[in-house]
Amino acid sequence: MEKTTVYATFWERFLSRLIDTLVYLMLIFIPLNSIVLSKSFDLLLDNISNFTLFILIIALIILPFETLMISKLGGTPGKLLIGLRIQKTSGKLLNPKETFIRLTLGRAVSGLFFGLGYFWIFKNEKRQGWHDLINDSVVVRKINYGWLIGLLILIVFAIINVAIVSGVIAGFAANFSFFSHLLG
């Protein structure tokens, strides 16, 4: 019997993007701790430069990383965790070139007019956004209750992020005398 394709909803896709965003934010927040705990001006500058370098490296590798993930596995970590798969309408995975186009040109197209292209998912019968339409791709659901797993994962990552940010704030408060001295 032929399996029917179930297309992922806007909210499922939004959930997967939120998970990805929280993972990336976590990567950014962790090294912030070293900055707020700096005890000397030299160390502070060292940590700020390391942090900047780290952010630049993340910015550089994030696109190749996502391209590789989508073209080889069918989704970014968030999508894979909740059982979504990005594929061509024919069912094949996108090749790296198509994935790169989706991630760059696709995002530019969907981001136009306050992200109207993303909201197009509500309107299209195959739940395609403008970034899907430009290279004939769809996002399909492979697990039925993936959103539930996703929601749990989202909560876990949100808690981790809040904990990290709290740590950063606590570190800043503990080291406040150094910063107030620095600012005169």
Next chain:
Amino acid sequence: MKTPNFSEYIKNSFEIVKKNKWLWIFGALVGTGGSFNSGSRISDMLDKNPGQGTQNNLLKDLPKTTSGVLGDATSALSDWFSQVPTFKWVLFTLIIVLLIVMGITIALIIQNWARGALIKGLDKARQGTHVDLKNTSPDGFAYLKRLIGLSLLLGLVVFGLGVAAPFLWVVIFLVFKNIAILKILWIILGILLFIIIFVLTLLLVTIVNVFAQRLIVLENFGVRAAFKKALYISRQTLLASFLTGFINFCFRLMAGILSLVLLAISIGPSSFIAYNLWQSNPVTSVLLITLTAMSFLVFIFFSSCLMAAMNVFSYSNWNQLFNDYIKTDHK
């Protein structure tokens, strides 16, 4: 070439803009990242990331120039800068250059995909074919490589001109430097002459670009062949092209004025009232400020739609001029 019927152009373009809203997407993206026909833009970007040696020199100079003003903190900062290991500077520079190259590549892809899709989409719309994102997007990809090639070629031409013109000016200045009258005359006339030549060449390059893009997309030309043929067409249709460009400019200007009027209407009165009510009725004032912010967002939305539509309108006029040339004079 016969004088084009511009009123017909305008009427047809408005009709196409009104009926084919999918084309607005391409219209919104054709201006992404500015024009890469200007090579100087690329070189300007690269100049912002000087080599490590230059950075170190600047940093060594810091105490002399700024520590007197900013005191010990600046001194400590420059000491720290000089202690940063070389590999870190190299890594910084490398990553930033890579990010810039990546950004330029992405902008080139977006811009040229939109151009190709818009030119072809307008042609389809003119023939009465239904146009949407799905059936027009492949056209953008089909001509992407050649349109990027054209962008780079024209960028090189402008860059070459930008380097050669001042160089020539300096050479002639050096020849005249011992003759006071000629020197002063050259300073005034030379600058004026070069500005005029530069502006005219830029206009010509823009017109060549317009025709070359259409030769690639609508007539399936290669980059070099399109460039040569576009140069020829530009000479043949110079007046008509200037007029088309002028019409497009006027409509853009009107759209710009309309945008300003919309902005004034959408946020002007409410922000004025909010400002005056701030002391006597802060709650109403805050509500009005929120309303103003929302109106501003609505304005941004309509303004971006208007600009996208104007780009489609301009491209449509150029397409009609090109088609008229190809049909009446060439074939």
